[in-house]
Amino acid sequence: MTAFVDGLAVFTLAYPSLMAMVWMCGGLYYYFQWERRDLALAKRGLTLPSHPRVTLMVPCYNEGANVEETIGHLLRQRYPNFEVLAINDGSRDDTGARLDRLALGDARLRVLHQPNQGKAMALNHALGEADGEILVGIDGDAVLDHDAVMWMVKxxxxxxxxxxxTGNPRVRTRSTIIGKIQTGEFSSIIGLIKRAQRIYGTVFTVSGVVVAFRKSAVEAVGGWSTDMVTEDIDISWKLQLGGWLIHYQPQALCWVLMPETVRGLYKQRLRWAQGGAEVMLRYGAQVLRWRNRRFWLLLLEYAASVTWCYGMLFLALNWLLHPNLTTLAEGHFFAWSGVLMTGICLLQFGISIFIDSHYDRTMLRSFIWCAWYPLIYWLLNLVTVIVAVPKAVLRRRGQLAVWESPDRGESFRE
Structure with missing residues (x-):
């Protein structure tokens, strides 16, 4: 038993650093292989050989305070051939009335109304009404960069x-320490993960807040699943299992509102964790087939992450029962593990800030908050995965997934 506990302790200490190294190497490779060319192209000015019709889909639920800003930025896209399709998903506020009023002022905006049935149902509704060959999904509280559509269509x-x-979401809400840390997280974790996963061929999930789809691909896989709590993770796996590729485009910038309270952040990350578990339960057996072998690294990464979370829980319970674990502190590995993990964490943030400072000149300011990241976010990931996996197992299949208004940060409260 002691050998097992010691081995598990080594794994729990080594895993975060190992994954950080994978993300850093993948992110740097992506940057030097592809991203630098797009940065140079952006300076010269991007031009496309053709401009297929694009439908910008905006599912909205209780977005009265934000929807006018969101729609206004969409209508100022520099892409020459687009329409905006806003879906009011049974909002209880004045979202529907605001959208109808906006539609009267611009023929490029159409508004659909439906009872509250969730984001996936709203997207499926738009899928049936869209004129575009390319579909761009934007949340009702997001602000899309004026050139984002052009870069995704490319x-x-x-x-x-x-x-x-999948595009490049940037955090707008930075009035609390949680908001400031998320600024670094979206760069050093989410951005690097997207780049690294793009290197080994499969992406765990698109960013639901800013993503473009080929309409024929979405139709081929049957649209969005209405019974999954995270429709973006689900559609990512359905598309890739169907033989389609998912690319990452960091030039497709989108400014998003994120929670700035512990409660709001926990609820958001719990939903993300449950969505990941639901996808694994639904598609895990299919992924194991030889023809889907390009998914195996992604599956291994997820399995290792869940193992790490429950391993930490086991070690904590074991410590409560047998608090004298002095043997874990013996040897140079354990003596220097804390210093090593801190150094790798700071290196990871340094690399991500170097890359993402091309898109956000204020990134360097977030470096001061990096020291808080391991404490807050690894702990948050630990708790949410432990809670989410049983919720995913027990959730009834076919149950409609509806949404609720999120915590959008202290600086954006009415």
Whole structure:
């Protein structure tokens, strides 16, 4: 038993550092292989050989305070051939009335109304009404960069195998320490993960707040699943299992509102963790087939993450029962593990800030908050995964997944 506990302790200490190294190497490779060319192209000015019709889909639920800003930025896209399709999903506030009023002032905006049935149902509703060959999904509280559509369409023109392109969300809410830390997290964790996963061929999830789809690809996989709590993770796996590729485009910037309270952050990350577990339960057996072997690294990464969370729980319970674990502190590995993990964490943030400072000049300011990241976010990931996996197992299949208004940060409260 002692050998097992010691081995588990080594794994729990080594895993975060190992994954950080994978993300850093993948992120740097992506940057030097592809990203630098797009940065140079952005300075010259991006032009496309053609401009297929694009439908910007905006599912909205209780977005009265934000929807006018969101729609206003969409209507100022520099892409020449688009329409905006806003879906009011049974909002209880004045979202529907605001959208109808906006539609009267611009023929490019159409508004759909439906009872509250969730984001996936709203997207499926828009899928049936969209005129575009390319569908761009934007949350009702997000602000899309004026050139984002152009950069995402570029991928569909370059390869007929591309089924989706996930964009680059940037945090707007930075008035509390939680908001400031998320600024670094979206760069040093989410951004690097997207780049690394793009290198080994499969992406765990698109960013639901800013993503483009080939309409024919979405139709081929049956649209969005209405019974999954995270429709973005689900559609990512459905597309890739269907043989489509997902690309990442950091030039497709989108400014998003994120929780700035512990409660709001916990609820958001719990939903993300449950969504990941639901996808694994639904598609895990299919992924194990030989023809889906490109998913195996992704599956291994997820399995290791869950093992780490429950391993930490086991060690904590074991410590409560047998608090004298002095043997774990013996040897140079354990003596220097804390220093090593801190150094790797800071290196990871340094690399991500170097890369993402091309898109956000204020990134360097977030470096001071990096020291809080391991304490807050690894602990949060630990708790949410432990809670989410049983919730995913027990959740009844076919149950409609509806949404509720999120915590959007202290600086955006009415």
């Amino acid at each position: 991928h569909f023109l370059e390869s007929p195998r591309v089924g989706a392109v």
